[in-house]
Amino acid sequence: MTADKLGDAWVDGATVVYIGKAAGQDGLRQRLADYRRHGTGLLAGHWGGRYIWQLADSHALLVAWRPMSDDDAGEAEQDLIDEFKELHGGSLPFANLRNNARKVPETDTNID
Numbered sequence: 001m002t003a004d005k006l007g008d009a010w011v012d013g014a015t016v017v018y019i020g021k022a023a024g025q026d027g028l029r030q031r032l033a034d035y036r037r038h039g040t041g042l043l044a045g046h047w048g049g050r051y052i053w054q055l056a057d058s059h060a061l062l063v064a065w066r067p068m069s070d071d072d073a074g075e076a077e078q079d080l081i082d083e084f085k086e087l088h089g090g091s092l093p094f095a096n097l098r099n100n101a102r103k104v105p106e107t108d109t110n111i112d
Helices: 003-009 027-039 050-054 070-087
Strands: none
Touching: 003 050, 027 050
């Protein structure tokens, strides 16, 4: 990434630099292992969050998590992203390159 791109993504005053989820059978342990492998330059299937490894102090960042059911992971991730955006003028966290799509509940379109 260029310094300009990274600078454009930086959110002044934010303490959170990335929000993600780790759902499924392999869960958090595998997701973080993939994340670390990607940071060392290996193929790891974790392209999201790659800006993290451009930070000079990436080795000192903390990871926080909240256990929940797999069914709720995507919704919780989007809630946290929405909250971040509210607090920071609509900006995404530094290393979140896209806004995740909130699932819209299916509605019954049958007209009786």
